[in-house]
Amino acid sequence: MNKPRVRIEVSSLCKSxxxxxxxxxxxxxxPKGAVVGLLGTNGSGKTTLIQCLLGMLRAxxxxxxxxxxxxxxLSAGAKxxxxxxxxxxxxxxWMNGADLLKYVxxxxxxxxxxxxxxxxxxxxxxxTQPFGKLSPGEQHxxxxxxxxxxxxxxxxxxxxxxxxxxxxxxxxxxxLLDIARDENRTILFSTHITSDVERVxxxxxxxxxGRIQWFDELxxxxxxxxxxxxxxxxxxxxxxxxPGALHIQxxxxxxxxxVAETSDADxxxxxxxxxxxxxxxxxxxxxxxxxxHHVDA
Amino acid sequence: xxxxxYWVLITYLKRPLSWLFAVATMLCIFGPFxxxxxxxxxxxxxxxxxxxxxxxxxxEAVLASDxxxxxxxxxxxxxxxxxxxxxxxxxxxxxxxGPEEQALIHASLQQVEGLKNVVAMNAGWxxxxxxxxxxxxxxxLKRLSVFADLGYQSLDxxxxxxxxxxxxxxxxxxxRVDSLKPLEDLPSLHTLGIGYAMIxxxxxxDELASLPHLQVLSLPDLRGxxxxxxxxxxxxxxxxxxxxxYGVSWDEADALAEVKSQVAGIRVAPSKIRGARHVVLxxxxxxxxxxxxxxxxxxxxxxxxxxxxAPLYRAPHYLVAGLMIATLxxxxxxxxxxxxxxxxxxxxxxxCAGGLNFWSATRIPSKGHVVTKTGFVNxxxxxxxxxxxxxxxxxxxxxxxxxxxxxxSGQVVVPVACLVIAAWLGWLGYRNLDSRLRTRxxxxxxxxxTLNDFYSQSIDWASIPAxxxxxxxxxxxxxxxxxxxxxxxxxxxxxxxxRAIGYDDLGRMALMTxxxxxxxxxxxxxxxxxxxxxxxxxxxxxPPDRMGHVxxxxxxxxxxxxxxxxxxxxxxxxxxxxxxxxxDGLGIRLLHSFVAVASVTLAIYAALLWVLIIRNLIGIAIVxxxxxxxxxxxxxxxxVLDRSASPLLSAITIxxxxxxxxxxxVTAIIFARQYYARIEWARFH
Numbered sequence: 001m002n003k004p005r006v007r008i009e010v011s012s013l014c015k016s017x018x019x020x021x022x023x024x025x026x027x028x029x030x031p032k033g034a035v036v037g038l039l040g041t042n043g044s045g046k047t048t049l050i051q052c053l054l055g056m057l058r059a060x061x062x063x064x065x066x067x068x069x070x071x072x073x074l075s076a077g078a079k080x081x082x083x084x085x086x087x088x089x090x091x092x093x094w095m096n097g098a099d100l101l102k103y104v105x106x107x108x109x110x111x112x113x114x115x116x117x118x119x120x121x122x123x124x125x126x127x128t129q130p131f132g133k134l135s136p137g138e139q140h141x142x143x144x145x146x147x148x149x150x151x152x153x154x155x156x157x158x159x160x161x162x163x164x165x166x167x168x169x170x171x172x173x174x175x176l177l178d179i180a181r182d183e184n185r186t187i188l189f190s191t192h193i194t195s196d197v198e199r200v201x202x203x204x205x206x207x208x209x210g211r212i213q214w215f216d217e218l219x220x221x222x223x224x225x226x227x228x229x230x231x232x233x234x235x236x237x238x239x240x241x242x243p244g245a246l247h248i249q250x251x252x253x254x255x256x257x258x259v260a261e262t263s264d265a266d267x268x269x270x271x272x273x274x275x276x277x278x279x280x281x282x283x284x285x286x287x288x289x290x291x292x293h294h295v296d297a
Numbered sequence: 298x299x300x301x302x303y304w305v306l307i308t309y310l311k312r313p314l315s316w317l318f319a320v321a322t323m324l325c326i327f328g329p330f331x332x333x334x335x336x337x338x339x340x341x342x343x344x345x346x347x348x349x350x351x352x353x354x355x356x357e358a359v360l361a362s363d364x365x366x367x368x369x370x371x372x373x374x375x376x377x378x379x380x381x382x383x384x385x386x387x388x389x390x391x392x393x394x395g396p397e398e399q400a401l402i403h404a405s406l407q408q409v410e411g412l413k414n415v416v417a418m419n420a421g422w423x424x425x426x427x428x429x430x431x432x433x434x435x436x437x438l439k440r441l442s443v444f445a446d447l448g449y450q451s452l453d454x455x456x457x458x459x460x461x462x463x464x465x466x467x468x469x470x471x472x473r474v475d476s477l478k479p480l481e482d483l484p485s486l487h488t489l490g491i492g493y494a495m496i497x498x499x500x501x502x503d504e505l506a507s508l509p510h511l512q513v514l515s516l517p518d519l520r521g522x523x524x525x526x527x528x529x530x531x532x533x534x535x536x537x538x539x540x541x542x543y544g545v546s547w548d549e550a551d552a553l554a555e556v557k558s559q560v561a562g563i564r565v566a567p568s569k570i571r572g573a574r575h576v577v578l579x580x581x582x583x584x585x586x587x588x589x590x591x592x593x594x595x596x597x598x599x600x601x602x603x604x605x606x607a608p609l610y611r612a613p614h615y616l617v618a619g620l621m622i623a624t625l626x627x628x629x630x631x632x633x634x635x636x637x638x639x640x641x642x643x644x645x646x647x648x649c650a651g652g653l654n655f656w657s658a659t660r661i662p663s664k665g666h667v668v669t670k671t672g673f674v675n676x677x678x679x680x681x682x683x684x685x686x687x688x689x690x691x692x693x694x695x696x697x698x699x700x701x702x703x704x705x706s707g708q709v710v711v712p713v714a715c716l717v718i719a720a721w722l723g724w725l726g727y728r729n730l731d732s733r734l735r736t737r738x739x740x741x742x743x744x745x746x747t748l749n750d751f752y753s754q755s756i757d758w759a760s761i762p763a764x765x766x767x768x769x770x771x772x773x774x775x776x777x778x779x780x781x782x783x784x785x786x787x788x789x790x791x792x793x794x795x796r797a798i799g800y801d802d803l804g805r806m807a808l809m810t811x812x813x814x815x816x817x818x819x820x821x822x823x824x825x826x827x828x829x830x831x832x833x834x835x836x837x838x839x840p841p842d843r844m845g846h847v848x849x850x851x852x853x854x855x856x857x858x859x860x861x862x863x864x865x866x867x868x869x870x871x872x873x874x875x876x877x878x879x880x881d882g883l884g885i886r887l888l889h890s891f892v893a894v895a896s897v898t899l900a901i902y903a904a905l906l907w908v909l910i911i912r913n914l915i916g917i918a919i920v921x922x923x924x925x926x927x928x929x930x931x932x933x934x935x936x937v938l939d940r941s942a943s944p945l946l947s948a949i950t951i952x953x954x955x956x957x958x959x960x961x962x963v964t965a966i967i968f969a970r971q972y973y974a975r976i977e978w979a980r981f982h
Binding site (some may be wrong): 026044054055056079080082084086090091092094099102103104106107109146205240 | 300301303305307311312446539601602603605606607608609610613930
């Protein structure tokens with residue numbers, strides 16, 4: 001199997017604001033064609049990381065390369081292949097949606113008006129109203145259109161569905177699935193909504209404590225991060241441990257451990273050592289998120 | 298390219314603030330012009346309106362339709378036409394008009410007496426006794442101007458006592474008048490203009506003091522007539538006189554103060570316009586107004602994420618901002634010329650300076666035959682180029698009349714020469730531009746973007762890293778805004794100490810040199826600004842990194858404060874030595890300079906910070922302050938001179954207005970920085 005070509009390469013990325021350290025030695029490689037859901041708590045640094053990835057924010061140290069180009073110093077050609085939606089879209093409030101699309105579209109060498117019109121129709125975007133008078137959700141839809149119009153190879157969306165109602169969110173995710181069908185297109189989107197990631201993402205990344213704590217394919221993640229329930233006739237000691245444990249909770253003769261990449265052999269060894277039986281539970285993404293953040297499910 | 302530019306232009310045209318700014322800019326430019334112009338305008342001999350009767354055809358038309366309709370009559374113009382008719386002369390030939398010829402011409406003008414309701418009349422340049430008697434027949438006259446007499450005989454003004462409705466009388470270059478006593482019989486005469494001191498020789502100012510209804514009197518400059526000057530005090534005897542327009546410029550404080558001291562209680566205002574000041578004002582306002590809004594709009598546009606990510610974003614935004622600035626400048630020039638300011642010469646000088654800048658920015662610096670990029674060589678070139686237009690203006694304060702002859706006389710030699718030079722420099726700069734820009738980029742020198750670059754940017758530079766793209770208009774623009782504003786203001790303000798210092802005293806010359814050194818220091822701090830603000834570069838302007846700009850801006854501010862230090866020290870020392878009590882002398886001017894320079898500088902920094910950071914209505918309001926401040930400085934000077942009879946009031950005016958601006962500015966700077974630090978953090982958390 002060929003190793004997928006790396007689209008974004010992050011090495012030892014650090015970023016602080018004054019005394020507040022937001023990113024600590026982030027190392028991350030995003031393969032070409034991946035649809036990555038970036039999950040993290042509020043204030044975990046998702047926006048900061050995205051801004052650094054795009055070269056909009058200067059990192060204190062480390063590097064970000066997009067297709068081999070320094071993100072801080074991207075060529076015009078590389079920029080033309082990027083689409084980006086800000087967490088809080090900023091456009092001229094007095095300009096209507098249709099004019100905004102024409103205005104932004106004029107700034108790109110390639111722009112697909114028909115595609116914008118099609119999505120605008122699908123998502124029921126009011127293009128005749130001034131941007132400033134639209135609801136946050138409608139503003140977000142227009143911002144997404146401006147990011148899709150240039151048919152980007154790399155689409156980065158910072159919490160794109162946070163302002164959308166369930167219907168609009170479903171429609172957008174459906175469109176995102178269509179967009180993601182192109183194997184050459186890489187999509188990175190940050191969100192709090194784990195079900196959205198499960199619906200569309202091929203990969204998932206968890207940002208915690210200033211680092212990418214976990215990044216892998218979604219299915220692999222679900223396979224590898226599991227919850228183990230050990231039951232024994234004897235009490236589990238406080239020193240109970242299992243390789244790859246993310247989080248262990250002990251209650252007398254019962255122990256619950258969230259594990260990542262723990263082999264069956266390791267599990268068997270623990271069972272043998274404590275004369276215990278084990279139940280292996282598959283976790284959904286929300287539970288994985290909670291386990292990774294050491295919060296009891 | 299044009300599609301992109303069109304959509305950028307739309308962002309200006311559809312933005313309500315643009316129109317608000319345009320109106321405010323026009324008010325800032327034309328308002329002070331009218332205010333100052335009204336305040337210092339020379340005695341206006343032209344009492345008739347633009348639609349006065351000036352030709353025989355018009356005269357006959359009025360006589361045929363309704364001779365009783367109220368009209369203004371340009372009798373002098375008709376006299377010229379009649380003299381041509383009676384005594385035709387070929388071009389270049391001159392003809393002596395003696396009393397006999399004069400009589401014949403008057404006879405040919407008999408028909409004007411058919412007009413029954415002449416309200417205003419310009420009697421012209423060849424007035425004799427017959428003319429006076431004819432004028433006396435127009436009993437409906439309210440305004441009359443007699444520009445010159447023929448000088449054959451003394452004029453007897455007694456017939457004018459028939460003009461019971463006459464309110465305003467302007468006597469221009471009249472040199473032989475028996476007496477002004479007959480004017481006492483004019484019951485409505487409240488405004489009298491005396492254009493030539495000879496008319497007063499016989500009776501001095503006694504007769505003027507006895508005019509029973511006189512409220513406004515315009516006097517010529519009497520400094521060459523010591524006998525007359527000493528009798529100005531007699532005007533205090535007038536019970537009705539409220540204002541004297543004295544025939545000096547408003548920067549001739551000593552002459553004004555002399556008259557004011559003699560006629561305490563009567564308002565004395567200068568009546569001569571010092572045109573060069575208009576030019577300076579024009580420059581200061583234009584620099585601030587024309588650059589202010591497009592720059593702030595551009596800063597706003599470049600703060601959007603698209604500015605970094607959309608590959609063709611920057612070029613059309615620069616282009617349109619440049620076009621907006623050019624349009625504003627052109628509009629202001631045309632407007633000012635239209636309302637009477639002779640801005641053509643100044644504009645052509647500015648264009649010439651622009652050509653020099655363009656040529657300088659695109660040339661390959663060399664020493665001998667060796668291409669060099671040494672900063673010293675660039676500095677040697679940049680300093681005179683940057684300072685040239687301002688030095689020209691500054692020389693206007695050394696030799697005001699010389700400058701006015703060139704700047705304000707409506708001559709065409711200098712403008713045409715400047716335009717030719719500008720065109721030549723433009724051609725020199727444009728020729729082989731691409732190859733020279735490439736060489737400059739290789740040398741690491743600043744490179745301006747050309748229109749061709751705009752077109753080919755996406756194609757040629759698609760694979761080049763952004764930092765390697767030559768050209769960055771925002772940086773020079775951002776650097777030049779404070780430099781131009783500061784320099785223009787410095788020149789404006791230099792006038793006061795320079796006039797006070799004089800040219801013959803070595804000690805004072807040393808002080809002037811000190812101020813000049815500060816002026817140069819301020820210019821040089823531009824280099825510091827350049828060094829401290831690398832991220833002002835358009836290619837690296839990332840919206841969330843504006844805090845970095847602010848911090849570097851503060852470095853620039855600090856360096857400027859150091860640059861201003863010699864001026865401040867000089868002011869403090871001179872202040873200490875001479876004292877603020879010399880309100881009509883150096884003290885008041887230095888006080889004025891000190892407060893004005895400090896407050897204006899702070900106001901500019903505050904505006905820059907707000908424009909960079911906030912970009913909303915408050916930011917725009919501060920930009921308007923930039924436009925307002927130079928005007929207020931000019932107003933303050935007028936106020937000082939007008940009130941120099943009250944030194945205390947002058948000092949209070951200066952200190953209060955200057956301190957208010959300074960306080961507001963400092964508050965704005967501190968608040969802007971704190972505010973931005975807060976929202977910078979909030980943006981991410």
